[in-house]
Amino acid sequence: GAVVSQHPSRVICKSGTSVKIECRSLDFQATTMFWYRQFPKQSLMLMATSNEGSKATYEQGVEKDKFLINHASLTLSTLTVTSAHPEDSSFYICSARGIAGGKINEQFFGPGTRLTVL
């Protein structure tokens, strides 16, 4: 099946610093990538959708200047949490969608990145 990786798997940073999370589709070209955030014991909430070569579209309530998304190639999207604060501590999960396995709508999920802001 299609494989999506994320790096790093976990990161601890100080308040006020910026953190970059990478999402890669390893064996297919991802025309669209999605970024989700998941707080403990809660569901996944979509933050933004990025299409290769164009600006990301953000869901209501998500600050685009705080969560910078870049989708520069068909296999890589990055999420940068700028000036991170403890309330940004969460599990960040990406997914990728492309023409993989014949299912046009299917999203393939990465393993997630645990961000802890001290």
Place this chain on the structure above:
Amino acid sequence: GESVGLHLPTLSVQEGDNSIINCAYSNSASDYFIWYKQESGKGPQFIIDIRSNMDKRQGQRVTVLLNKTVKHLSLQIAATQPGDSAVYFCAENGAGGTSYGKLTFGQGTILTVHP
């Protein structure tokens, strides 16, 4: 906005029993529904999906039922095993408007299988 919800937040079963996890959805225009399994500290793992033009789909030990009349989705797991213990999410794929191609996740059900 549209939402997908679950009736039961937790479910405990004995090993070997059948499990049924339910989900209610509100967007009648959604065209595709998926069940995911998420283990602690990991990303969602695809279990089974069903398109809106189907009522039932079976996989290995799992069956998904879709009742569009009452906007209800269920996941049945046969002969539940301890390794099935996880959080299960349903998700619906938006078919139009601003939700097109986006997944909306339900709140999740914690399944605990006792040996």
